[in-house]
Amino acid sequence: MPRTGPRVPYQEAARELLRTSVLDAMRELLTERDWSKITLGDVATRGGVSRQTLYNEFGSRSGLAQSYALRLADDLVDHVHSAIDGNVGDVRAAFREGLGGFFLEAAADPLVQSLLAGEVKLDLLRLITLDAGPLLEHATERLAVAFQHSWVGASAAESAVLAHALVRIALSYIPTPPAPGRNAPADLSDLLSPYVEAILAARELS
Known part of the structure; x- marks a missing residue:
């Protein structure tokens, strides 16, 4: 069955998926330890992305x-x-x-x-x-x-x-x-x- 509604551009959909995955990974880590003990590297590893990708998307x-x-x-x-x-x-x-x-x-x-x-x-x-x-x-x-x-x-x-x-x-x-x-x-x-x-x-x- 064909989908209705406007088509979301691939790059926009991919970016939203990336952000959701990373923020969900951050939430998971926060249930395990305090924010002060979480690094960008930790979030990147848990989210399944590179640190460079994380820096490119979130900056810091x-x-x-x-x-x-x-x-x-x-x-x-x-x-x-x-x-x-x-x-x-x-x-x-x-x-x-x-x-x-x-x-x-x-x-x-x-x-x-x-x-x-x-x-x-x-x-x-x-x-x-x-x-x-x-x-x-x-x-x-x-x-x-x-x-x-x-x-x-x-x-x-x-x-x-x-x-x-x-x-x-x-x-x-x-x-x-x-x-x-x-x-x-x-x-x-x-x-x-x-x-x-x-x-x-x-x-x-x-």
Whole structure:
């Protein structure tokens, strides 16, 4: 049966496969030992590629970590987007479900666990603080599309504001998890939902 949809160029498909294989290999290694004890050579060997290929694609150890962190940012977008689709008309439930799923998954991620364990790892910490620009931009752009092209129906400007706030706040919870007894998804839902509810109310009046 013929495949439908646009054909992905071979080079693009091959590069995506390479990046996925390498990042999966990095995740496997992180379940075995701390990030501080993992070298690019270790990742290359586990991923079945040469060190030169790894350097060509990621540039450095920091570049590799940033690519892994971008995948975490994509997880945030995917969780929230899926929750929006699954909770039509109920923004509070969508935020609680989407953020709850992301926080649970992030807490179990081996890179996040490595960040929070042992001595401070400034290179990882910078990825989601001082050097978080690429993550914020990438996730904000993707999530804004979800708010704009869903039942939320926010304008481009409104979507950008909402997405940027959600992504920035959600990522800030990674290095500083909420205190015991705090329900972060519910708290953030209470904070962000009125903005969406105002958008929906204004649309009904127009």
